[in-house]
Amino acid sequence: MEAKTFMEILGSEYYTGVPDSLLRPLCDCIMEKYGTNPAHHIIAANEGNAAAIAAGYHLAMGKTAVVYMQNSGEGNIINPLASLLNEKVYGIPAIFVIGWRGEPGVHDEPQHIFQGEVTLKLLETMDVPYFVVNQETSEAELRMKMEEYGEFLNTGRQIAIVIKKNALTNDKKLIYKNDKSLTREEAIRTIVKYACDDLIICTTGKASRELYEIRNQEGMTHDHDFLTVGSMGHASSIALGIALQKPDKRIWCIDGDGAALMHMGAMAVIGNIAPNNFIHIVINNGAHESVGGLPTAMQGIDTCRIAMATGYKNCYKTKDIKSLEDAIKMIMFNRGLSFIEIEANLESRNNLGRPTTSAKDNKDCFMECIER
Numbered sequence: 179m180e181a182k183t184f185m186e187i188l189g190s191e192y193y194t195g196v197p198d199s200l201l202r203p204l205c206d207c208i209m210e211k212y213g214t215n216p217a218h219h220i221i222a223a224n225e226g227n228a229a230a231i232a233a234g235y236h237l238a239m240g241k242t243a244v245v246y247m248q249n250s251g252e253g254n255i256i257n258p259l260a261s262l263l264n265e266k267v268y269g270i271p272a273i274f275v276i277g278w279r280g281e282p283g284v285h286d287e288p289q290h291i292f293q294g295e296v297t298l299k300l301l302e303t304m305d306v307p308y309f310v311v312n313q314e315t316s317e318a319e320l321r322m323k324m325e326e327y328g329e330f331l332n333t334g335r336q337i338a339i340v341i342k343k344n345a346l347t348n349d350k351k352l353i354y355k356n357d358k359s360l361t362r363e364e365a366i367r368t369i370v371k372y373a374c375d376d377l378i379i380c381t382t383g384k385a386s387r388e389l390y391e392i393r394n395q396e397g398m399t400h401d402h403d404f405l406t407v408g409s410m411g412h413a414s415s416i417a418l419g420i421a422l423q424k425p426d427k428r429i430w431c432i433d434g435d436g437a438a439l440m441h442m443g444a445m446a447v448i449g450n451i452a453p454n455n456f457i458h459i460v461i462n463n464g465a466h467e468s469v470g471g472l473p474t475a476m477q478g479i480d481t482c483r484i485a486m487a488t489g490y491k492n493c494y495k496t497k498d499i500k501s502l503e504d505a506i507k508m509i510m511f512n513r514g515l516s517f518i519e520i521e522a523n524l525e526s527r528n529n530l531g532r533p534t535t536s537a538k539d540n541k542d543c544f545m546e547c548i549e550r
Contacts, residue, residue, distance in 0.1 A: 289409075309323045418451070418456065486517075
């Protein structure tokens with residue numbers, strides 16, 4: 179089904195959410211029609227944030243918003259869904275559009291397997307009626323279902339449209355880019371060069387894939403790296419937990435701007451505790467690049483000032499290899515909670531591979547490395 183037709187059938191004038199690769203045709207169509215005009219479209223920090231924005235839209239306009247997300251975002255909407263939107267509380271309608279990663283029987287990455295199994299079960303538990311859209315779903319079927327769901331929405335309930343792989347299409351694939359010169363892979367390669375035998379916790383998406391391949395290319399072991407393949411936005415909290423228990427080891431956290439934004443409150447917790455063996459690096463390309471390139475709110479934000487305001491001691495903004503190396507050298511000389519923002523472009527290799535070891539093997543090897 180064409181994404182444009184899908185939007186017309188939903189009948190909403192307001193969209194908010196977190197981009198997803200399975201929803202790329204829809205996200206591009208939304209961007210083509212509305213861009214990032216906040217009167218019609220907001221790319222949220224996380225899915226719970228999006229649900230609350232949708233609630234505000236309804237309170238102001240009396241209309242229903244669409245909240246789009248990958249199914250991994252279901253966990254983030256449970257709180258506002260249960261304690262804000264639910265008909266036993268305020269009764270605020272919303273249309274959830276959910277990309278079904280890890281659908282049973284369809285090959286996917288390990289972080290999506292269990293989430294895929296429980297996607298529909300979670301909706302059932304939260305009393306949200308749903309309709310699954312696949313490649314064979316006709317416009318007539320979806321129109322009929324939306325007419326049926328109109329009664330639910332009119333009485334302050336929520337409904338979900340679950341999107342299978344390749345169910346939506348869009349002929350026009352938008353290209354996202356910025357004017358930065360440094361690639362994320364070049365930045366990670368520089369970090370690896372200086373980290374040596376230190377421990378690295380890397381965020382989800384292409385960053386972990388690039389770190390894994392760099393180790394392979396350099397003939398290095400992967401034992402010092404924890405690849406946070408799922409749980410977007412929590413890499414820095416994992417790194418904090420390790421840093422506090424292993425104060426004799428230097429801990430590097432490679433984060434992305436979208437991930438750091440998703441649970442930015444973690445930076446306040448890290449800054450308040452201020453472990454002096456923690457180096458937090460945010461590679462900021464201003465986009466959700468791993469799932470298509472739609473912009474994040476970090477595009478126009480000085481993350482170094484945020485880090486300083488939350489208690490980080492050493493903060494540096496870098497945009498090329500030389501300034502990155504200079505910042506790393508200063509941090510390694512002056513111990514203390516440190517932060518580096520790396521401005522990067524949206525480029526990545528077309529032949530970028532994926533880790534060949536399992537998530538559990540990665541965990542076991544990483545823990546053995548810490549003990550050694």
